Amino acid sequence: MTYLAKPRLHHPSLTTNKVGYTRRDYEGKISTLCAGCGHDSISAAIIQACWELDIEPHRVAKLSGIGCSSKTPDYFLGASHGFNTVHGRMPSVLTGANLANRDLLYLGVSGDGDSASIGLGQFAHVMRRGVCMVYIVENNGVYGLTKGQFSATADRGSKSKKGVINSDSPVDLIGMALQLGATYVARSFSGDKAQLVPLIKGAISHGGAAFIDVISPCVAFNNHAGSTKSYDYVREHNEAVNRIDFITPRSEITTDYAPGEVVEVLQHDGLTLRLRKLHDGYDPTDRLAAMNHVQTHQARGEVVTGLLYVDPDASDLHEALNTSATPLNALGRQELCPGAQALAKLNAALR
Amino acid sequence: MKRIEAVNDFVIKFANVNGSGSTSANELFAKAILRMGVPVSPRNIFPSNIQGLPTWYEVRVSEKGYQGRRGGVDMMVAMNPQTWDADVAELEPGGYLFYDSTRPLPPSKFRADIHVIGMPLTDICNAIYSDPRQRQLFKNIIYVGALSVLLGVDGEVIEALFAEQYKGKEKLLDSNVRALHLGRDFAKEHLDAPLGIRVRRADAVGEQIFVDGNSAAALGCIYGGATVAAWYPITPSSSVAEAFQKYCARYRVDPATGQNKFAIVQAEDEIASIGIVVGAGWNGARAFTATSGPGVSLMTEFIGLAYFAEIPVTIINVQRGGPSTGMPTRTQQADILSCAYASHGDTKHVLLFPEDPHECFEHAAAALDLADRLQTPVFLMTDLDIGMNQRLCQPFEWDEAREYDRGKVMTAEDLEAGKDFGRYKDVDGDGIPWRTLPGTHPTRGSYFxxxxxxxxxxRYSERGPDYVYNVQRLLKKFETAAGLVPQPVLRDATRKTRLGVIYFGSTSPAMHEALDVLTDAGIHLDALRLRAFPFPQVVAQFLTDHDEVFVVEQNRDAQMRSLLVNELDVDPARLVRVLHFDGTPITARFITQAITQHVHAEAVTSQRKVKDHNLRECTA
Known part of the structure; x- marks a missing residue:
C-alpha cells in the first residue's frame, strides 16, 4: 500500500461524463492492500465502469462481508454509502437494503472465503431469489488477511505457498450461480481490464441477479508456481468465450462482423450488449449449454472467461414480491398506517 | 360424594389427539361462553408434532376475569386413551369426567371420588356418518353439543358462531348445526344436566377483544409502519409472520396500482432473516423479524453489528422452553439474559415485556419507533403463552394524530445547508448520533x-480514545433509552408494607390474582410490573423502598433477578426468587404458595432471632 494521498485537486481539463463527474470523483480512500494486489485492479475497473455509464456515485450502495476483498468498497466510490457487514452474510444485508429502496444500484463485493466457505448458503439463496445486484467475487483461492490458508475455491492439487497440496474439491461459484438462477453470469481476470470493465458495465445495466467471478491473484500468498490462481497460470489458461465490444443504446450493427459472429442482448435499462463470439457456436443465452461448456473446459484445466450466461428477460425479487414503485423507505404513516377506524372495525370482529 | 359446585368459575380440560380437528371445536366451546358475557382464558397445550401425539385444551371460566392458568381441573373431557390415566388423576376430587363410553372400561380405570359421565360418541358417529374424516370431525362437535347442555351453554349462541364461521358455506353450516343438535339431544335425553359447574349469562366481558398475541404483534408492526419482514419458521413465532402476511394483504395493497407496500421474505435461516432486517434498517425501511430462542442464538453476531454500527432492528422473540431445542411447544421466560446481553463484547439491548395481546400490539409499534429513535436492536419479548393462545384483553387503540418517530435522520437539505455530520458523534448529549440514508446527497453525508x-x-480507527468515546456514548444512549421505553406499572398494597414484588410479561394475570388472594390472607405487597429494560429510575427506587422484593419469573436461573442485581447494584439477599419453569404457564396458586411460605418461614425465623437474642442477653 501507499500512504501518499493523491491530491484532491482536479486538473481543469479532466473530462467529465454526462452527469458532470470526472473519473476521479469515483475514487475512494487509498487502498491498504498489498502493492500489485488484483483486487485494486478490480476497484479501478468498477470506477471506470461507473464513470463510463454516467452513474451518480451517491446512487450506489456498496456492501461487503469480511476479508481483503470486503475492504475494497472503501477504496472506490467515496461518495457512496458503504456497509462492511459480517463474514459471509453480505447477501442478506444487500437483500434487505435492496428491498428498502429499489431505486439504488446495489454492488456486493465479496471474496472466495466470504462467499464460498462461510457464506456459501447466503450466496446460494441470494441467487435463488434473483436480487437485483452486481455481485463480484474477488477470487484468489486463498485467505489473504489471515496469511495464506487455502480457501474453498482452491483447485484440487494446487500448491500453497508453504508447499501443501490441496486435497479438497473446489467450490465452483459459476456452476452454482448458473444452476441457482442467476441471470447474468460472467468470469473475468483482474489482469484483463479490457474484458472486465465491459462485463461490469453489462452487470450494472442488467436488472437482475448479476454475478461476476473475477480471478484476482494474491501477490502475497498465491502467486507462485503450482498455484492455479497466479497471474501466470491464468494468463496461460484463459479461454474467453466472447468479448463485449461495446454497449450503446441500440446502435446499428457495423459491417465489421461476419454473419453469426455477434450476439445482441437488449438489457433491462435499454442498453444493448453486443457480444463478439470467440468460441464457435457459444450461445450465452443458453443456460444448460453454458453449464456444459464451462464444466468441460474447466476439466481440461482451462479458465473459461467472458459473459457465460445472460437472460435478456431477467426479472428480480421486487417483481416477484410485487412491491410498490415508490421505494418502501419513502413510504410514511399516511401510506402505511390503516388508521383508527380500521382498528375499531377489527376490534369488533374480535369479540 | 362431594360435587364441585361453581357458577362461572371453573376449569375444564379437553384431552385430545393431535390432528383430530379438536382445536377448532374446543375454541368454539370457549367462544360460546365468552359470548354469554363470561370471561374465559383458553390454553392450547400441544406437542411438537402434526398428528398422533396427545394435545390438551384447557379453558378457565372466570366471571371475575382471572386470565392466568388456575391449576387443577374441575372437568376433564377425556378423548385420548393414550393419556387416560394421567388425565383422570388430574381431576380435583368431586370433579367431572366426560368420556366416550362406546368401549366399556373396567372400574379400575375410574376414581371413586369423581363424577363420571359416559356418552357413546363413536357409536353415535358411526351410525350417522360413513366417511372416516367426518366421523372424526363431527365427534368433536357432538361432544361440544353435549357439554353445552351439561354446563348450561346456550345452544343458540353456538349456532350463531357457526353462522359467522360458515357464512356463504351453507352445506358446512347445516352439517355442523346437525352435529351440534345430535349432541344436545342425546344429553338432554340421557344425561343428568346441569352439572354442579355451569355457565350463567353475565356482563363481564364488555369491550374486551379475544385475540392471540402473535396476531396482535403482527398488527402492531402494520400500524407501526414496518415494511420489510424477514423470518424463518420456528415454533412458537411462525404465526407472527403469517399474521403479518394476512394483515398486509388486507391493509397494505395499494388499491390504485395493486402493488404491495410491504416485502416479506421467508429466509433460508435466522441469520439471513436478521441480515435482511439489518440491511433494510440501514437503508431506512422499518423492518422486523420474528423468532424464538434458538433463532436469537443464531442471530447474535448480527445483533452485535447492529448494536455497534447503530442500525434500527426490531426482533420479536416469542419465547419457548430452552435450552437448545428444549421444549419447543411449552412456555418460558428464559431468554432474558441471552437477549439483554446478546453478542460478544460489551453489549446491551432494549427489551420490551408485553403482558397480553393488547400490549403485544402496542409494544410492537413502540419497538419500531424506539429502534429508529435509538438506532439499535429492540426486542419484543413475548412468549408462547400469550403468543399462541387467544386471550381476552382491552381493545387495540391507535391515536390518529400519532406520527412515526423516525429519529435523527439528516435530510438532503440539512446536508446542503452545511450541517456538520459526524455519524458517531454525540451532538446533543443524549448519546444518539445523527445518521444519513444511502442516496441522500451527491457529495455529503456518505460514510462507510x-x-x-x-x-x-x-473513519476507521483503533485508537483507544476513539474507542472509549464511542462505547461510553453507547452507554449514555442506553441511559436515554431508559426514559423512552414503556415505564413500569405500580400497584400499591392497600396498606403500607416492607414487601414488594416484581413481575413482567405473561406472568401478569396469575400475579394479579395472587395479589388478591394474598391480600385476603393478610399478606400485603406493593407490586411493580416491569415493561422494559433498561430499567427506569423508578425500579431502583422501588427496590430501595422495600426490605424484600420477590422477583417472579418463568425460568430456572432467576434471570430477571440477575439482571436487576447486575444493573442496579442491589443487594442480592433482598431479592427473593419465585421461579416457575416446568413449561406450563405460571399459576396464581403457585405464586401465592411460594410467597406465603416465604413470609411465614421468615416470621418464624425472625421470632427465633428475637428469642436467640434475648437468650444471649440473659446469659450475658
Missing part, C-alpha cells in the same frame, strides 16, 4: 458503515 471501531466521523 462497519462493525470495526471508528472515530466520531466514521
Amino acid at each position: 458503515t462497519r462493525g470495526t471501531t471508528r472515530d466520531a466521523y466514521a
Whole structure:
C-alpha cells in the first residue's frame, strides 16, 4: 500500500461524463492492500465502469462481508454509502437494503472465503431469489488477511505457498450461480481490464441477479508456481468465450462482423450488449449449454472467461414480491398506517 | 360424594389427539361462553408434532376475569386413551369426567371420588356418518353439543358462531348445526344436566377483544409502519409472520396500482432473516423479524453489528422452553439474559415485556419507533403463552394524530445547508448520533458503515480514545433509552408494607390474582410490573423502598433477578426468587404458595432471632 494521498485537486481539463463527474470523483480512500494486489485492479475497473455509464456515485450502495476483498468498497466510490457487514452474510444485508429502496444500484463485493466457505448458503439463496445486484467475487483461492490458508475455491492439487497440496474439491461459484438462477453470469481476470470493465458495465445495466467471478491473484500468498490462481497460470489458461465490444443504446450493427459472429442482448435499462463470439457456436443465452461448456473446459484445466450466461428477460425479487414503485423507505404513516377506524372495525370482529 | 359446585368459575380440560380437528371445536366451546358475557382464558397445550401425539385444551371460566392458568381441573373431557390415566388423576376430587363410553372400561380405570359421565360418541358417529374424516370431525362437535347442555351453554349462541364461521358455506353450516343438535339431544335425553359447574349469562366481558398475541404483534408492526419482514419458521413465532402476511394483504395493497407496500421474505435461516432486517434498517425501511430462542442464538453476531454500527432492528422473540431445542411447544421466560446481553463484547439491548395481546400490539409499534429513535436492536419479548393462545384483553387503540418517530435522520437539505455530520458523534448529549440514508446527497453525508471501531466521523480507527468515546456514548444512549421505553406499572398494597414484588410479561394475570388472594390472607405487597429494560429510575427506587422484593419469573436461573442485581447494584439477599419453569404457564396458586411460605418461614425465623437474642442477653 501507499500512504501518499493523491491530491484532491482536479486538473481543469479532466473530462467529465454526462452527469458532470470526472473519473476521479469515483475514487475512494487509498487502498491498504498489498502493492500489485488484483483486487485494486478490480476497484479501478468498477470506477471506470461507473464513470463510463454516467452513474451518480451517491446512487450506489456498496456492501461487503469480511476479508481483503470486503475492504475494497472503501477504496472506490467515496461518495457512496458503504456497509462492511459480517463474514459471509453480505447477501442478506444487500437483500434487505435492496428491498428498502429499489431505486439504488446495489454492488456486493465479496471474496472466495466470504462467499464460498462461510457464506456459501447466503450466496446460494441470494441467487435463488434473483436480487437485483452486481455481485463480484474477488477470487484468489486463498485467505489473504489471515496469511495464506487455502480457501474453498482452491483447485484440487494446487500448491500453497508453504508447499501443501490441496486435497479438497473446489467450490465452483459459476456452476452454482448458473444452476441457482442467476441471470447474468460472467468470469473475468483482474489482469484483463479490457474484458472486465465491459462485463461490469453489462452487470450494472442488467436488472437482475448479476454475478461476476473475477480471478484476482494474491501477490502475497498465491502467486507462485503450482498455484492455479497466479497471474501466470491464468494468463496461460484463459479461454474467453466472447468479448463485449461495446454497449450503446441500440446502435446499428457495423459491417465489421461476419454473419453469426455477434450476439445482441437488449438489457433491462435499454442498453444493448453486443457480444463478439470467440468460441464457435457459444450461445450465452443458453443456460444448460453454458453449464456444459464451462464444466468441460474447466476439466481440461482451462479458465473459461467472458459473459457465460445472460437472460435478456431477467426479472428480480421486487417483481416477484410485487412491491410498490415508490421505494418502501419513502413510504410514511399516511401510506402505511390503516388508521383508527380500521382498528375499531377489527376490534369488533374480535369479540 | 362431594360435587364441585361453581357458577362461572371453573376449569375444564379437553384431552385430545393431535390432528383430530379438536382445536377448532374446543375454541368454539370457549367462544360460546365468552359470548354469554363470561370471561374465559383458553390454553392450547400441544406437542411438537402434526398428528398422533396427545394435545390438551384447557379453558378457565372466570366471571371475575382471572386470565392466568388456575391449576387443577374441575372437568376433564377425556378423548385420548393414550393419556387416560394421567388425565383422570388430574381431576380435583368431586370433579367431572366426560368420556366416550362406546368401549366399556373396567372400574379400575375410574376414581371413586369423581363424577363420571359416559356418552357413546363413536357409536353415535358411526351410525350417522360413513366417511372416516367426518366421523372424526363431527365427534368433536357432538361432544361440544353435549357439554353445552351439561354446563348450561346456550345452544343458540353456538349456532350463531357457526353462522359467522360458515357464512356463504351453507352445506358446512347445516352439517355442523346437525352435529351440534345430535349432541344436545342425546344429553338432554340421557344425561343428568346441569352439572354442579355451569355457565350463567353475565356482563363481564364488555369491550374486551379475544385475540392471540402473535396476531396482535403482527398488527402492531402494520400500524407501526414496518415494511420489510424477514423470518424463518420456528415454533412458537411462525404465526407472527403469517399474521403479518394476512394483515398486509388486507391493509397494505395499494388499491390504485395493486402493488404491495410491504416485502416479506421467508429466509433460508435466522441469520439471513436478521441480515435482511439489518440491511433494510440501514437503508431506512422499518423492518422486523420474528423468532424464538434458538433463532436469537443464531442471530447474535448480527445483533452485535447492529448494536455497534447503530442500525434500527426490531426482533420479536416469542419465547419457548430452552435450552437448545428444549421444549419447543411449552412456555418460558428464559431468554432474558441471552437477549439483554446478546453478542460478544460489551453489549446491551432494549427489551420490551408485553403482558397480553393488547400490549403485544402496542409494544410492537413502540419497538419500531424506539429502534429508529435509538438506532439499535429492540426486542419484543413475548412468549408462547400469550403468543399462541387467544386471550381476552382491552381493545387495540391507535391515536390518529400519532406520527412515526423516525429519529435523527439528516435530510438532503440539512446536508446542503452545511450541517456538520459526524455519524458517531454525540451532538446533543443524549448519546444518539445523527445518521444519513444511502442516496441522500451527491457529495455529503456518505460514510462507510462497519462493525470495526471508528472515530466520531466514521473513519476507521483503533485508537483507544476513539474507542472509549464511542462505547461510553453507547452507554449514555442506553441511559436515554431508559426514559423512552414503556415505564413500569405500580400497584400499591392497600396498606403500607416492607414487601414488594416484581413481575413482567405473561406472568401478569396469575400475579394479579395472587395479589388478591394474598391480600385476603393478610399478606400485603406493593407490586411493580416491569415493561422494559433498561430499567427506569423508578425500579431502583422501588427496590430501595422495600426490605424484600420477590422477583417472579418463568425460568430456572432467576434471570430477571440477575439482571436487576447486575444493573442496579442491589443487594442480592433482598431479592427473593419465585421461579416457575416446568413449561406450563405460571399459576396464581403457585405464586401465592411460594410467597406465603416465604413470609411465614421468615416470621418464624425472625421470632427465633428475637428469642436467640434475648437468650444471649440473659446469659450475658
